[in-house]
Amino acid sequence: MRPVLEATGLGVRYRRTWALRDCSLSVPAGRVAALVGPNGAGKTTLMHATAGLINPDRGSVTVYGEAAFMAQDKPLYDGFTVAEMLAFGRRLNPGWDDAAARSRLRALGIGLDGKVGKLSGGQQAQVALTLVLARHPDLLVLDEPLANLDPLARHDVMRSIMAEVADRGLSVLLSSHVVSDLEDTCDWLVVLNGGRLQVSGDVEELLAEHRVLSGPAELADGVAARTRVVSATGTARQVTLLVRGEPVLDPRWNVRPAGLEELVMGYLRSPDSAALPGLAGVTG
Numbered sequence: 377m378r379p380v381l382e383a384t385g386l387g388v389r390y391r392r393t394w395a396l397r398d399c400s401l402s403v404p405a406g407r408v409a410a411l412v413g414p415n416g417a418g419k420t421t422l423m424h425a426t427a428g429l430i431n432p433d434r435g436s437v438t439v440y441g442e443a444a445f446m447a448q449d450k451p452l453y454d455g456f457t458v459a460e461m462l463a464f465g466r467r468l469n470p471g472w473d474d475a476a477a478r479s480r481l482r483a484l485g486i487g488l489d490g491k492v493g494k495l496s497g498g499q500q501a502q503v504a505l506t507l508v509l510a511r512h513p514d515l516l517v518l519d520e521p522l523a524n525l526d527p528l529a530r531h532d533v534m535r536s537i538m539a540e541v542a543d544r545g546l547s548v549l550l551s552s553h554v555v556s557d558l559e560d561t562c563d564w565l566v567v568l569n570g571g572r573l574q575v576s577g578d579v580e581e582l583l584a585e586h587r588v589l590s591g592p593a594e595l596a597d598g599v600a601a602r603t604r605v606v607s608a609t610g611t612a613r614q615v616t617l618l619v620r621g622e623p624v625l626d627p628r629w630n631v632r633p634a635g636l637e638e639l640v641m642g643y644l645r646s647p648d649s650a651a652l653p654g655l656a657g658v659t660g
C-alpha cells in the first residue's frame with residue numbers, strides 16, 4: 377500500500393497548548409479519508425501541518441506528492457467575477473491548468489462573468505474546489521468543504537469530489553462534523569479527539585471488526601473479559617456496547633453491525649480507546 381500521507385509522532389503546539397500530540401498515521405494513496413472529531417480536536421491543525429502551512433513542534437508529516445489545501449472559510453473574493461478568481465489562481469500557481477478549470481465550471485453550469493458573492497453556497501464551494509483542483513494536486517486537503525451547504529449541495533459537492541478521485545486517482549483528506557455525509561464516499565477514517573489520534577483505518581475493515589451489543593447490564597463484565605469494549609452507554613439495567621474483535625455468541629445479547637456514525641461516536645465517547653494499526657489496539 378503506497379502511502380500519500382504519513383505522520384510520525386506529530387506534535388503541534390500553540391504557545392502552551394498542544395493542539396496535536398504524538399500522532400502517527402499512514403493514509404494509502406487513492407483514498408478518500410474522512411477526518412472527524414469534536415470542536416478543538418486538532419483537525420484543522422493536522423490539515424495545516426499536512427499542507428505545509430505550519431511546522432511541527434515534534435515528529436514529522438510527509439506528503440508523497442503535492443498537497444493542495446482548501447480552507448474552511450473558502451478563499452474567494454465576493455467582489456471578483458469567477459473569471460477574475462481564475463486569473464488570480466493562474467498568477468499564483470505555476471502548474472495551473474486553466475483549461476481544466478474552465479471546462480469543470482462549464483460542466484457545472486457556472487458562468488465566468490458572474491460575481492462570486494452572488495453565487496449560491498453550493499456554487500461557491502464548487503468554484504473554490506475548482507481553484508484547488510486546477511493545481512493538479514496529488515492530495516486534496518479540504519477543511520469542512522460541506523459546512524453551511526444544504527443537503528442537496530452537500531451531496532453534489534461530495535459527488536464531484538468522488539468523480540475527481542475516480543478520474544485522476546487523486547487522494548483526499550477531508551474534515552466534517554456530519555458523519556452521515558461521509559458514509560457512502562469515504563473509504564478511510566481518521567478520528568482525532570483532544571489532539572490525540574484515536575482511529576486510523578480502512579472504513580470497511582473497521583466496520584467489519586466492530587459490533588453493537590445491547591442486553592442486560594449484568595452481562596457487560598463478562599463481555600469485557602472476552603472482547604474489547606470500546607464504549608458503553610445505557611442504564612443500570614440495560615446497556616449498549618460498542619465492541620471490537622471476536623463475535624459474541626451469547627444469545628442474551630442482541631448483536632448487530634456497527635454503522636459509521638455509531639463507531640465514531642463510540643470512540644469519541646471513550647477518549648482512551650483506540651483502533652490504530654501497529655499499536656496495541658483497543659485500550660481502556
Ligand SMILES: Nc1ncnc2c1ncn2[C@@H]1O[C@H](COP(=O)(O)OP(=O)(O)OP(=O)(O)O)[C@@H](O)[C@H]1O
Nearest residue numbers: 390393394395413414415416417418419420421422
Ligand atoms: N492559532 C491558534 N492559536 C492558539 N490556539 C489555537 C490556534 N489554532 C488552534 N488552536 C487551538 O488548538 C486546538 C485545536 O484546534 P483546531 O482548530 O485544529 O481544531 P479543529 O478540530 O479543527 O476544531 P473545529 O472542529 O472547531 O474546527 C484547539 O484547542 C484550539 O483552540
